[in-house]
Amino acid sequence: MTSTTTLTGGLPEEHRERLMRVAREVSYVAGARLFEEGGRADRFWIVRTGTVILDLRVPGRRAAVIESLGHGELVGWSWHFPPYLWHLGAEAMTPVRAWEFDAGAVRALCTQDPVLGRAVATWVGNVVAHRLHAARIRLLDLYGPHGSGSSL
Secondary structure (H helix, E strand, O other), X not given: OOOOOEHHXXXXXXXXXXXXXXXXXXXXXXXXXXXXXXXXXXXXXXXXXXXXXXXXXXXXXXXXXXXXXXXXXXXXXXHHXXXXXXXXXXXXXXXXXXXXXXXXXXXXXXXXXXXHHHHHHHHHHHHHHHHHHHHHHHHHHHHOOOOOOOOO
16 A cells, blocks of 8 residues: 555655654554553554554444554554544554554654654644544444445
């Protein structure tokens, strides 16, 4: 995948290299929760292998799965915007290997290097726009009139 929601499609190579210097490798078993909606957003991930689902709490119902993320995709954007609280939840659908980033360290890098900061902000902004669109379509599919989400 080479969309703007992936690391390779969203950031120029020199900025990817700088970010990867602060990454650490992590693994999750299937079913592990990476974060909960409303929790403190103090890190984010880039998926190496496996699938992570994003979900949204719906009162009186099971959480609605909004999107599935795979190789190269950013998991979590709430770390970039105060008050740094997760807007969605995330769960490993399959075993997942990922690069994990400390949000404070990345924000500090972005402050020190405004060109990097702008590139990261643009990348994360593109991810937010994509996720908002995906959430809208998914929620219309789940709760709107039949077929209302698929025609958008």
